[in-house]
Amino acid sequence: MTTPYQLTYQLYYWPNLQGRGEFVRLALEEAGVAYEDVARQKKGMPALQGSLDFDEVDHPAFAPPVLRAGELLIGQTANILLFLGARHGLAPRAEAGRLWANQLQLTIADIVNEAHDTHHPLSTNLYYEDQQKAANVRAQDFVAERIPKFLGYFEQVLANNRGRGAYAVGSRLSYVDLSLFQLMAGLRYAFPNAMARQEHGWPRLVALHDAVAARPRIAAYLASKRRIPFNEDGIFRRYPELDG
Incomplete structure (x- = not known):
């Protein structure tokens, strides 16, 4: 029987930012599992907004990142990583x-x-x-x-x-x-x-x-177009006047 984590994951995060979604992307890349970075695809933003909408899902997240795994919709970075870690050998078993x-x-x-x-x-x-x-x-x-x-x-x-x-x-x-x-x-x-x-x-x-x-998988990801560059719209921003 196919289990949720054997499906192609769908990651909902802002399309031009690393942000908190990057912590999830790194885990997905290291695990070598298939995933779609939904909002970076054509007409992906309405799907992202839907993951936050009480009218569209039973348990909407407050904000991205959100991960869909089959019928599961999981919000909060640490919560998503708790889920992925247990299923892809990226966390202790105990x-x-x-x-x-x-x-x-x-x-x-x-x-x-x-x-x-x-x-x-x-x-x-x-x-x-x-x-x-x-x-x-x-x-x-x-x-x-x-x-x-x-x-x-x-x-x-x-x-x-x-x-x-x-x-x-x-x-x-x-x-x-x-x-x-x-x-x-x-x-x-x-x-x-x-x-x-x-x-x-x-x-x-x-x-x-x-x-x-x-x-190997992380190096390939970092060299690819999937890795969004750091920029001044994300969490980590380079303002020289703040770099004391």
Whole structure:
């Protein structure tokens, strides 16, 4: 019998952004499973909007990303990765390990939210230029205090897993490692000067980033047109004045 995860997945996310959808794309690419990036296809935006509409689906998400797997419609990045990890060998089999992976993914979501708020500290409904003074203050704190606190934590997670491989959870690659790669890539894009000064303090994270980038399926994805470039409409944005 065909199970949902043997079907072609449908990913609903904004067509020109990496954003939170990129964490899901990386897992799908590493798993080597078929998926459609729906909103990037012709007439895909109405389908994306439908995944958020109470009139069209029973359990609409508040916002993308959303993943359709057969009859399942799953929202929230960490929730989607919890689902994919269990079905495609990207998470531990034991319950304790799966919960630990989910906990780490939720912590990654916290720093991703804070990275977004460096350029939109007052309101998502205002342009960056309308809140640049507040953004300068927020970004200075993020660079000086929050990046070291979060990445120092993840560095220790990797250190504590020594002897079980160079991974965050268990003895093999998980979706957490893919997400840490994306986090490092995004921070390097948005804050190249700050990261260049600081990342010598996180050698395991740097090594993990490089190891993930070199994995055959991920390397092929990064070199393909499926990988949307970082840009100033996404979560990680490069504004030189914020890169203290």
